[in-house]
Amino acid sequence: MERSVYFDNAATTPIRKEVIESMHSVLLDTYGNPSSSHSFGRSAKTQIETARKNIANHFNANPQEIIFTSGGTESDNMLIRCSVQDLGVETVITSRIEHHAILHAVEFLAQNKLAQVFYVKTDTEGVVDYNDLAHLLAADDSKKLVSLMHINNEIGSILDLERVSNLCKIHNALFHSDAVQGVGHYAIDLEKIHIDFLSASAHKFHGPKGVGFSFVRKNSGLNPFILGGSQERGLRAGTESVHNIVGMAKALEIAYLNLDEEQGYLKRIKQYAVNELKAAFPDIHFNGCCSDLDRSTCTLVNVAIPVPEDKASLLNFHLDLKGIACSKGSACQSGSAKGSHVLEEVVPEEFKSRPSIRFSFSIFNTIDEIDYLVQTLSSFVEGH
Ligand SMILES: Cc1ncc(COP(=O)(O)O)c(C=O)c1O
Numbered sequence: 001m002e003r004s005v006y007f008d009n010a011a012t013t014p015i016r017k018e019v020i021e022s023m024h025s026v027l028l029d030t031y032g033n034p035s036s037s038h039s040f041g042r043s044a045k046t047q048i049e050t051a052r053k054n055i056a057n058h059f060n061a062n063p064q065e066i067i068f069t070s071g072g073t074e075s076d077n078m079l080i081r082c083s084v085q086d087l088g089v090e091t092v093i094t095s096r097i098e099h100h101a102i103l104h105a106v107e108f109l110a111q112n113k114l115a116q117v118f119y120v121k122t123d124t125e126g127v128v129d130y131n132d133l134a135h136l137l138a139a140d141d142s143k144k145l146v147s148l149m150h151i152n153n154e155i156g157s158i159l160d161l162e163r164v165s166n167l168c169k170i171h172n173a174l175f176h177s178d179a180v181q182g183v184g185h186y187a188i189d190l191e192k193i194h195i196d197f198l199s200a201s202a203h204k205f206h207g208p209k210g211v212g213f214s215f216v217r218k219n220s221g222l223n224p225f226i227l228g229g230s231q232e233r234g235l236r237a238g239t240e241s242v243h244n245i246v247g248m249a250k251a252l253e254i255a256y257l258n259l260d261e262e263q264g265y266l267k268r269i270k271q272y273a274v275n276e277l278k279a280a281f282p283d284i285h286f287n288g289c290c291s292d293l294d295r296s297t298c299t300l301v302n303v304a305i306p307v308p309e310d311k312a313s314l315l316n317f318h319l320d321l322k323g324i325a326c327s328k329g330s331a332c333q334s335g336s337a338k339g340s341h342v343l344e345e346v347v348p349e350e351f352k353s354r355p356s357i358r359f360s361f362s363i364f365n366t367i368d369e370i371d372y373l374v375q376t377l378s379s380f381v382e383g384h
Contacts, residue, residue: 009362023247053251060191071212072180075199076101090142125286126157137171144173150182154342155288156296207251210296211244266298300360305352327358
């Protein structure tokens with residue numbers, strides 16, 4: 001029988017059953033508009049505020065600091081653009097391996113001369129050069145925002161949030177982190193680590209699509225960015241997506257309740273995948289530092305696979321045919337096909353001609369599925 005294996009959890013995760021149940025109940029019974037003053041409205045408002053409080057608790061944050069949005073892209077755009085518009089930020093420091101939600105937002109700022117943008121150096125492991133960051137922060141007296149992602153969505157390298165936060169403190173800069181790939185998978189204590197702004201998205205931690213949140217530290221001075229009603233303390237107007245918000249809170253509750261157990265499971269899955277891939281393909285290249293479980297997320301590997309040149313373009317098609325869902329992404333070669341901007345930065349020249357693939361895991365994956373993947377890859381490469 002044909003198999004169906006989902007290894008694309010960094011793109012999106014399946015919703016947990018309990019999350020669907022919580023959303024279902026809201027959709028059926030709590031249909032009031034949270035802004036209405038009657039009992040139907042008040043019930044919906046209570047659901048939202050309970051969700052806000054529970055979400056804030058996971059991060060040691062204040063409920064007022066959680067602003068619901070439509071997801072990671074909106075949070076990233078809003079936080080970057082409003083920092084410049086409202087807080088007098090003149091310089092944004094980011095990296096070339098951020099998600100496009102950040103890169104395109106900062107390009108917009110630079111093109112329209114709203115802020116100058118500098119890109120901190122990153123190495124072939126996808127690790128930020130902290131000395132270069134300190135140097136950029138000290139370069140002039142302009143008001144600065146540092147925007148660096150917590151976990152890279154393509155290669156999985158983990159940022160040292162505390163180190164960046166300390167550097168920002170020394171230089172009196174604001175710090176935003178796109179934590180879309182980290183929230184729900186790793187603990188983040190916002191009381192311990194001074195981060196001014198953070199972006200999260202529910203569909204990356206087994207919640208619904210189209211909902212996320214921004215953490216906006218108290219007294220940040222941000223002005224409303226969607227104008228209209230007084231929802232979300234006036235910052236983001238619009239009737240709240242109650243079922244999505246409740247679903248997100250449920251997904252996060254389960255994620256953090258089971259964090260150690262699920263992280264342990266994912267680490268075993270990933271380590272097994274790394275070992276089996278190495279055994280099957282001794283000269284495989286792990287992009288960034290993704291084979292190192294201490295420095296990269298337990299949720300993914302990204303590999304440059306040694307495939308004979310004549311077969312390289314067929315690899316993704318073959319995996320899809322075999323029921324394996326994953327994400328392709330290759331460094332672009334001699335400027336031809338548009339490749340991944342992240343791999344372009346981190347993959348050493350000698351591996352750039354190989355197809356690179358990201359396999360990203362969730363707790364619903366099994367060791368048996370990794371065996372199937374490695375067998376499928378081996379028979380494709382060996383030609384039988
Ligand atoms: C690191 C990162 N930032 C932002 C986003 C965008 O999030 P959303 O899909 O919720 O808009 C993604 C999604 O792929 C991501 O991985």
